[in-house]
Structures are given as structure tokens and as C-alpha cells.
Amino acid sequence: MSDQLKLPSRTTDFSEWYNQVVQRADLADYAPVRGCMIVKPYGWGLWENIQAALDKRFKATGHVNAGFPLLIPQSFITREAKHIEGFAPELAVVTHGGGQELEEPLVVRPTSETIIGHTYAKWVQSYRDLPILINLWNSVVRWEMRTRLFLRTMEFWWQEGHTAHATYEEAEAETRQMLRVYTDFAENEAAVPVIPGRKSEAERFPGADMTYSIEAMMGDTKALQAGTSHNLGQNFAKSFEIKYLDKNNEQQFCWTTSWGLSTRFIGAIIMVHGDDQGLILPPKLAPHQIVMVPIYKNDAEKGPVLEAVDRAQKQLVAHDFRVKVDMREDLTPGFKFNEWEMRGVPLRIEIGPKDVAKGTVALARRDKPGKEGKSFVSQDGLEGIIAEALADLHASLYDRALAFRKANTYDPKDYTEFKQVMEKGWAFSWWCGDRTCETQIKDETKATTRCIPLEQPGGEGVCVHCGQPAKEKAIFGRAY
Amino acid sequence: MSDQLKLPSRTTDFSEWYNQVVQRADLADYAPVRGCMIVKPYGWGLWENIQAALDKRFKATGHVNAGFPLLIPQSFITREAKHIEGFAPELAVVTHGGGQELEEPLVVRPTSETIIGHTYAKWVQSYRDLPILINLWNSVVRWEMRTRLFLRTMEFWWQEGHTAHATYEEAEAETRQMLRVYTDFAENEAAVPVIPGRKSEAERFPGADMTYSIEAMMGDTKALQAGTSHNLGQNFAKSFEIKYLDKNNEQQFCWTTSWGLSTRFIGAIIMVHGDDQGLILPPKLAPHQIVMVPIYKNDAEKGPVLEAVDRAQKQLVAHDFRVKVDMREDLTPGFKFNEWEMRGVPLRIEIGPKDVAKGTVALARRDKPGKEGKSFVSQDGLEGIIAEALADLHASLYDRALAFRKANTYDPKDYTEFKQVMEKGWAFSWWCGDRTCETQIKDETKATTRCIPLEQPGGEGVCVHCGQPAKEKAIFGRAY
Numbered sequence: 015m016s017d018q019l020k021l022p023s024r025t026t027d028f029s030e031w032y033n034q035v036v037q038r039a040d041l042a043d044y045a046p047v048r049g050c051m052i053v054k055p056y057g058w059g060l061w062e063n064i065q066a067a068l069d070k071r072f073k074a075t076g077h078v079n080a081g082f083p084l085l086i087p088q089s090f091i092t093r094e095a096k097h098i099e100g101f102a103p104e105l106a107v108v109t110h111g112g113g114q115e116l117e118e119p120l121v122v123r124p125t126s127e128t129i130i131g132h133t134y135a136k137w138v139q140s141y142r143d144l145p146i147l148i149n150l151w152n153s154v155v156r157w158e159m160r161t162r163l164f165l166r167t168m169e170f171w172w173q174e175g176h177t178a179h180a181t182y183e184e185a186e187a188e189t190r191q192m193l194r195v196y197t198d199f200a201e202n203e204a205a206v207p208v209i210p211g212r213k214s215e216a217e218r219f220p221g222a223d224m225t226y227s228i229e230a231m232m233g234d235t236k237a238l239q240a241g242t243s244h245n246l247g248q249n250f251a252k253s254f255e256i257k258y259l260d261k262n263n264e265q266q267f268c269w270t271t272s273w274g275l276s277t278r279f280i281g282a283i284i285m286v287h288g289d290d291q292g293l294i295l296p297p298k299l300a301p302h303q304i305v306m307v308p309i310y311k312n313d314a315e316k317g318p319v320l321e322a323v324d325r326a327q328k329q330l331v332a333h334d335f336r337v338k339v340d341m342r343e344d345l346t347p348g349f350k351f352n353e354w355e356m357r358g359v360p361l362r363i364e365i366g367p368k369d370v371a372k373g374t375v376a377l378a379r380r381d382k383p384g385k386e387g388k389s390f391v392s393q394d395g396l397e398g399i400i401a402e403a404l405a406d407l408h409a410s411l412y413d414r415a416l417a418f419r420k421a422n423t424y425d426p427k428d429y430t431e432f433k434q435v436m437e438k439g440w441a442f443s444w445w446c447g448d449r450t451c452e453t454q455i456k457d458e459t460k461a462t463t464r465c466i467p468l469e470q471p472g473g474e475g476v477c478v479h480c481g482q483p484a485k486e487k488a489i490f491g492r493a494y
Numbered sequence: 495m496s497d498q499l500k501l502p503s504r505t506t507d508f509s510e511w512y513n514q515v516v517q518r519a520d521l522a523d524y525a526p527v528r529g530c531m532i533v534k535p536y537g538w539g540l541w542e543n544i545q546a547a548l549d550k551r552f553k554a555t556g557h558v559n560a561g562f563p564l565l566i567p568q569s570f571i572t573r574e575a576k577h578i579e580g581f582a583p584e585l586a587v588v589t590h591g592g593g594q595e596l597e598e599p600l601v602v603r604p605t606s607e608t609i610i611g612h613t614y615a616k617w618v619q620s621y622r623d624l625p626i627l628i629n630l631w632n633s634v635v636r637w638e639m640r641t642r643l644f645l646r647t648m649e650f651w652w653q654e655g656h657t658a659h660a661t662y663e664e665a666e667a668e669t670r671q672m673l674r675v676y677t678d679f680a681e682n683e684a685a686v687p688v689i690p691g692r693k694s695e696a697e698r699f700p701g702a703d704m705t706y707s708i709e710a711m712m713g714d715t716k717a718l719q720a721g722t723s724h725n726l727g728q729n730f731a732k733s734f735e736i737k738y739l740d741k742n743n744e745q746q747f748c749w750t751t752s753w754g755l756s757t758r759f760i761g762a763i764i765m766v767h768g769d770d771q772g773l774i775l776p777p778k779l780a781p782h783q784i785v786m787v788p789i790y791k792n793d794a795e796k797g798p799v800l801e802a803v804d805r806a807q808k809q810l811v812a813h814d815f816r817v818k819v820d821m822r823e824d825l826t827p828g829f830k831f832n833e834w835e836m837r838g839v840p841l842r843i844e845i846g847p848k849d850v851a852k853g854t855v856a857l858a859r860r861d862k863p864g865k866e867g868k869s870f871v872s873q874d875g876l877e878g879i880i881a882e883a884l885a886d887l888h889a890s891l892y893d894r895a896l897a898f899r900k901a902n903t904y905d906p907k908d909y910t911e912f913k914q915v916m917e918k919g920w921a922f923s924w925w926c927g928d929r930t931c932e933t934q935i936k937d938e939t940k941a942t943t944r945c946i947p948l949e950q951p952g953g954e955g956v957c958v959h960c961g962q963p964a965k966e967k968a969i970f971g972r973a974y
Contacts, residue, residue: 046612051561052560054560057560078535080538081532084564084635087526087527107589107591108588109590110586112637122602142824153632157593171561344622
């Protein structure tokens with residue numbers, strides 16, 4: 015990290031800003047296979063915290079984890095008509111194994127609905143075996159030509175939940191529950207405000223009866239789908255014969271769901287919170303919540319400063335804060351400040367000889383540049399001050415992102431204004447729900463329906479595009 | 495789990511006993527692709543606890559996790575001569591992606607030394623970039639024809655640590671350190687006694703200068719290699735040009751290591767601790783440490799019993815025990831006892847009307863059958879009694895396994911006796927270290943050198959096979 019050149023500004027070149035932040039914050043690197051990604055330890059630490067925050071919520075809602083194979087018989091993919099249509103062009107195919115050509119090629123899983131369908135059909139016999147509530151943490155491969163680290167890579171890491179139920183109502187309740195889990199995670203862990211809603215028919219997962227998503231606005235006002243939850247109806251149950259004997263001893267098909275959130279979410283965190291100095295990580299997920307930088311000019315100063323640093327570190331670690339102490343000898347404090355700003359550590363503590371004398375530390379907030387974010391606080395009770403600062407920082411990040419989204423979400427009065435709006439943000443507009451209408455909007459503006467928010471204003475209106483009666487408003491925007 | 499037939503006895507058919515336990519304890523299932531495995535939630539819960547216990551130790555010794563791709567250019571595998579020799583026959587090859595034939599085929603990683611080598615070569619420039627201490631949690635694919643759940647499967651889950659150092663001494667210290675970490679984990683978490691030692695040259699990892707392993711004796715006296723740690727010397731550093739500028743500004747090759755422990759370890763847990771009633775799980779890793787079974791005949795009894803069960807559960811969960819309450823209505827207590835015995839839950843608590851009246855619970859230990867393992871204990875201070883029972887159970891499992899290993903490890907006086915010993919256990923014998931001698935022993939007895947234990951008796955002897963002078967004793971045995 016000897017490179018301390020300025021980043022491109024977010025306002026002039028958001029895309030290049032993003033690419034540079036990912037690499038210079040040491041989150042990820044390009045792999046030798048085009049389109050694949052190496053998640054570096056700092057990025058993986060962030061992902062581990064995301065995993066822990068989600069896993070806790072999955073378990074609290076009755077789910078358990080399991081391990082499913084990454085190789086799937088190619089024929090499985092073809093068994094659900096819409097599924098094959100959606101995934102066939104993206105498959106990585108294993109044709110040789112152990113030095114022999116295979117009789118039937120295998121695919122590297124692009125997602126696991128098919129092998130889950132095959133397996134649940136074996137596991138489920140009776141209503142007593144239901145529901146099945148399983149989640150998988152793994153990686154999947156989808157052949158992609160235009161890739162960007164975290165946002166779109168050939169292999170990505172994610173979780174995929176797969177559940178089977180006796181009734182439609184249960185499956186729908188599960189689908190909605192997981193959407194709420196994602197919303198709660200995004201807002202309360204990542205400080206990313208999201209809009210939970212239904213996807214339009216055109217934007218559904220291949221093989222789903224209904225797809226729900228959470229949509230977030232990035233720093234360039236584009237939309238990013240940050241998590242999805244699918245009610246698969248009986249589609250996969252029928253393709254794979256997932257059947258159960260009900261209480262009346264009659265054969266019924268199951269109702270299944272699937273839901274996923276991926277390393278793509280890291281892209282959302284970067285693009286929602288980052289600034290021209292680099293990354294800003296939400297405190298609850300940051301690998302290091304606090305970086306401590308000792309400041310001294312000579313050996314006489316060094317001893318007492320390091321003692322105070324050591325004491326403060328122990329104090330904070332004892333209260334379960336994630337603390338990094340930057341002890342590197344050959345770098346100036348200023349260089350270290352810049353580096354940890356680039357890497358988005360929420361709080362910085364500096365301790366120098368004057369702080370030792372006064373029993374204070376200098377505390378700097380990553381989200382407020384310069385003097386505004388800096389204060390001198392007592393070493394006594396430091397843990398309380400830090401807890402408050404982190405909570406306040408989380409709230410500030412959330413509020414700022416929400417204000418930004420509101421400021422850039424419009425209610426255009428007609429289609430002419432709608433088209434102008436699509437150059438600079440989102441529209442929340444009445445929409446007739448018609449697929450043709452949606453396609454025309456997309457062709458004319460590059461914008462898609464992001465979702466039909468669960469929260470609606472009520473009443474009725476006319477479609478912003480075709481003028482037909484409309485019962486719901488949709489979010490429109492250009493998307494990643 | 496309605497099937498409550500007896501298992502085959504371990505003494506008459508250990509292999510079939512193993513296969514049935516894996517499935518009837520609900521640990522794993524066969525996948526549609528031959529040789530692949532589905533790890534079911536109960537087995538995955540065990541693996542999650544193994545992961546947590548190891549991950550804690552990796553982080554305490556300065557390692558961080560990262561994510562590396564599962565697709566590797568085929569040409570990478572050929573760059574280290576011994577590595578390709580070892581892995582070429584086992585590769586799964588992706589030849590098509592996104593509907594096109596690929597210019598260069600990709601392999602699904604059989605292990606990641608090559609892509610790590612390629613990447614570290616990019617990341618390491620100067621001695622300041624060293625050491626790199628990275629671990630990966632993932633799955634790997636090695637084409638296998640004869641597979642058994644957990645023990646040998648085409649895909650398995652594991653961790654692979656990959657480190658790079660400036661000197662041989664540092665790399666060797668790392669290799670040995672991770673062997674100690676595995677030993678500590680095996681003995682203090684899984685209650686599996688192991689012998690840490692060096693592998694013979696013939697048994698080394700393809701591409702390693704030195705391989706260390708921990709070896710455990712299974713319930714049929716066969717050996718299982720339960721974890722390995724490799725000093726890769728400069729082999730991969732030279733093949734992939736992992737070089738650094740030292741303090742004198744001179745180019746040097748790095749020294750690298752790798753080390754791994756896999757889902758195979760679950761096989762060891764099953765085969766070391768299980769008995770004719772099924773699995774016995776070590777308390778520190780068991781998904782459920784305690785199962786509670788309420789016992790009542792009618793509604794009048796049910797209310798107070800369930801109240802007492804609820805109270806005891808909360809009491810134990812508050813003290814961080816992992817408790818499962820079996821509330822199923824349509825099954826008898828006896829059926830439930832059998833099922834949880836099959837699944838190896840260390841402790842069972844029964845609460846019936848008499849217990850409610852007396853303020854007691856019945857406590858049954860999985861490792862001691864019938865009355866011997868059963869006691870009636872007070873509900874007051876139950877958490878202390880449980881903590882003690884779990885600690886004692888861990889120690890008993892360990893002691894029993896160690897006594898079994900000692901009772902089945904021999905010091906044969908000559909090669910004739912050695913051959914007899916190989917029918918029934920291990921030999922700890924003087925060995926000349928010669929590869930030809932080792933091959934002959936293998937051909938004649940099906941036994942291999944398991945390891946040359948780090949702990950040696952001292953002195954010298956003569957090789958049990960060839961009679962030549964020998965400086966060290968080796969463990970010989972038939973292996974999984």
C-alpha cells in the first residue's frame with residue numbers, strides 16, 4: 015500500500031472510483047481465470063461478519079445449514095422449463111473426470127434448486143417431514159462476459175436458502191419472512207436503507223411464481239438488487255416430484271421457496287457509503303472498528319505512548335470491540351491515517367505524548383472529515399465513548415444514505431419528465447403492470463422496474479408510460 | 495427415522511456398521527453424482543463446530559481467512575512436476591463455459607497450491623510483505639472411484655492454509671506449529687488421541703519437502719490420517735516465482751507451507767468413539783450436547799412436566815449449553831431414547847411426574863449403557879452437574895480411545911511377528927528409513943508407515959524388516 019495517489023472523484027467517474035477503491039482498500043483482486051475473483055483477507059473479514067449477522071437471523075427463524083455438492087448432472091438443469099431457459103447460457107460444464115470423458119456431463123452449480131429438488135424428493139415422504147428449512151453457504155458459477163469485482167463475477171459466494179412446505183400459505187409466509195430478514199440485516203447491520211418489494215413478472219427468478227427483492231440506491235443513483243426471496247410455487251416440486259402424504263393419506267406436491275444474498279452486497283456497502291477518500295465501512299460489519307495509531311518522535315516518547323496504546327487496546331478488546339493497532343515503524347502517522355481512511359475503518363484513535371500526559375486520546379470519525387470529526391476524549395471510560403461513537407456513526411451513515419435516496423427519487427408528472435428523471439435517479443410512479451409497457455420503458459430509457467414496493471400509498475392512478483389505469487406504484491431506475 | 499433395527503455389530507462387520515451409522519444418525523447422504531456427498535444438517539452442525547474450534551486456533555496464531563476461486567487454468571497444475579504427477583489423474587475438467595468450448599480448459603481445484611503460488615507471486619515484492627498467513631475454508635474435487643461418505647468422496651469440505659515466509663526456519667516453524675494446532679484440536683475438542691509425526695518420503699504430499707501428519711487409530715485398529723501440514727520448501731516458490739527483495743535488496747525465493755484438515759475428520763470421530771448402539775459425539779463438538787425427553791401419560795401430567803422441561807432448558811441455554819428438547823407427540827420415550835443414542839447425543843435428561851414432585855431429573859450418559867450411566871440429580875444447580883458430566887464424558891472418551899490404541903499397538907520382536915501384528919493393529923518398530931524396504935512391507939502386509947512420531951524413545955535399533963541399523967521408530971498399520 016505504498017500508493018497514496020488520490021482516487022478519482024465519485025462525481026466525475028463513479029465507475030473508476032469503484033474499481034480503484036476495491037483494489038486499494040485491499041478487498042479483492044482479479045483471479046487468473048477471467049471473470050473470477052480473489053476475495054482478499056480484508057474483504058473476506060467483511061464477508062465473515064456479513065455471514066455471522068445473517069446466519070444468526072437464519073437460525074433464529076428455525077433454519078439449519080447443510081452442505082450440497084457443487085457438481086450437478088447436466089440433465090437436472092433441463093427439468094424445469096423456465097429454469098433451463100434462464101441458466102443454460104451461463105453454465106460451466108465438466109466433460110472430463112479422472113482422465114476419462116464422462117458419459118453425462120456435469121455442471122458446476124449456478125444455483126442449487128435442481129439438486130435440492132432431487133434430494134428433497136427422497137427426503138420427504140409424509141407431512142411429518144415438513145417443513146424442511148435448510149440454508150447453504152457456498153459459491154456458485156455463472157458464466158459472465160462483463161464482470162466487475164463483487165458486482166458481477168463468474169464465481170461468487172453467497173447463501174442460498176431452500177425450504178419445502180405443505181401449503182402455499184406457509185411457503186408465501188416463509189418467502190416474506192426472509193425478505194424481512196434481509197431488510198433487517200441491510201438496515202440494522204450494514205446501515206443500507208432498502209426498499210422491499212415484489213419483482214415484476216419479467217424480472218422474476220427463472221422458475222419462481224413470485225420474486226421479492228430488496229433494492230438499494232448506490233452513490234451514483236443507480237439501483238442494486240441486494241437480496242432476493244422466491245416463492246417457487248409447485249414448479250420444482252412437480253419437476254422433481256417432491257411429494258408428501260398428507261394427514262388424509264393423500265399424495266400432495268410440496269410448495270418450495272429459495273432466497274439468497276451474495277458477496278454482491280459488499281459492492282452495495284462500498285457504493286452506498288464510500289466517499290472520495292475511499293471506503294467507509296458500517297461499524298457493525300467492519301473487520302476493524304477502530305484503528306489505533308501511536309504517535310511519537312523519539313524513544314523517550316515511544317515507551318509511555320506504547321504503554322498507553324496497549325492499555326487502551328486491552329480495554330477495548332475486553333469490551334468486544336474489533337481493534338487494530340498499527341505499529342509499523344517505517345511509516346509516518348499521516349501515511350497510516352490515509353491508508354486506514356482508504357480502507358474505511360470507522361474510528362481512529364491517536365495517542366501521542368500530550369495524550370499520555372493528559373489521560374486523553376484523539377478520536378477521529380471516518381464519516382466526518384478533518385476537524386469536524388475529531389475530538390479529544392478521556393481514556394477513562396473510553397469503551398462507553400467508543401460504543402456511542404460507533405452507534406452514532408451507524409445512524410449517520412443510514413440517515414445520509416436515506417436522505418440521498420429520497421433526494422434522488424422523483425414522482426415525474428408525465429413520461430417526458432420520467433425520461434429526464436431516469437438520467438439522474440429513481441422514479442416512484444404509477445404503473446399498469448403490463449409487460450409490453452415495461453419493455454418499452456426499458457428500451458427507451460435503459461431503466462427497469464426495480465420492484466413494486468410492499469408499502470404503497472393507496473388509491474389508484476394512471477400508468478406513467480401508457481396512461482392506462484394503475485393500482486400500484488413501482489420503483490423505476492437504471493440498475494447494476 | 496422410523497427405522498429402529500439394530501446396527502450390525504462393530505466386531506463382526508465394522509465397515510457395514512460405519513455405513514449404516516452415517517446414514518441412520520442422519521449425518522450424510524449420497525448425492526446424484528457418484529462419489530459426491532450431501533452433508534445433512536446434523537452432520538453439517540458437527541462440521542460447523544469443528545470449523546469454529548479450528549478457526550479460533552488459526553486466528554489466535556495470526557492467520558486470516560480469504561476466498562480463492564474454484565476454477566484454475568489447467569496449465570497451472572503442470573507447473574510443479576511432482577504436483578502434476580500426484581493430481582493429474584484426479585482432475586475434474588471444465589471444457590465448456592457459457593455455451594462455448596474454452597480455449598484453455600479449467601480444472602476444479604483439487605487443492606489450491608498452484609493458484610496460491612500464482613497469486614502470492616503478485617502480492618509479494620519485498621520482505622515487508624512477509625509472512626503471508628492465509629487460510630481458506632472451501633471444498634475441493636478429486637476424482638475418486640471407490641468412495642465412502644466422509645472418508646473418501648469426490649468432493650470434500652476442508653480448510654487449506656497457505657503461508658509464505660522469508661526463511662526455511664520460519665516455514666518449518668509454521669509447519670510444526672500447525673501440526674501442534676491439529677493435535678490440540680483433535681485431543682481437546684474431539685477427544686481423539688493422535689500421534690503427530692513425519693511422513694516417510696513415499697507418503698509425502700506431491701510437491702512437499704516434508705509432510706507431517708496426525709494419525710489416529712479407528713475402532714477396527716486401522717489408521718486414519720486426520721490432518722496434514724506440509725513444508726513445501728521453495729518448490730512452489732520456484733515454479734510460480736514467488737520472490738522478494740530482502741533487506742540487502744537481493745531477490746530471494748520464498749519458502750511456503752500448506753496444511754489441511756477435512757470433513758474426513760468426521761469419519762474419525764465416528765470410528766473412534768461409536769459403539770453398537772450408534773454414534774457417540776464428543777461433547778465439545780456435538781450439535782446437541784443434551785437432549786431432553788419429557789415423560790407423561792396424560793394431560794394432567796403433561797402440564798407440570800413441560801413446565802419443568804421448559805425451566806430446565808432455559809437454565810441450561812442461559813449457561814451456553816446446546817440443548818435439544820424432543821417434544822414430538824406421536825413417538826414413545828423409548829423410541830426417542832434409541833434415536834438419540836443412535837445420533838450420539840452425549841447426555842439425555844428425562845423429566846417425568848416423579849421428577850417434578852421431587853425436583854430432580856434423570857440424567858443418562860451416552861457412553862455408559864443402561865443403569866451404570868444413569869443417575870437422578872437435582873434440578874437446582876443442574877448447570878454445574880451438566881458441565882461436570884460433559885467434562886467427564888470427554889475425558890472418558892479420550893481415555894478409552896487412548897487405552898484402545900495402546901492395547902492394539904505392538905512392538906513385534908521380528909518380521910514374522912510384525913506380519914501377525916498387521917492383522918490386528920499397529921506396530922511401533924525400528925525402521926531403516928529406506929524406501930525399498932517400505933515398499934516391500936506394503937506389498938507383503940498391506941501396511942504403510944503411518945508416521946515417524948516426533949516423540950521417539952531414543953537410542954538405536956535394527957529395522958524390523960531388513961535388519962539394517964535404524965535410528966528411529968515408525969508407526970506401521972493398515973490405513974483408510
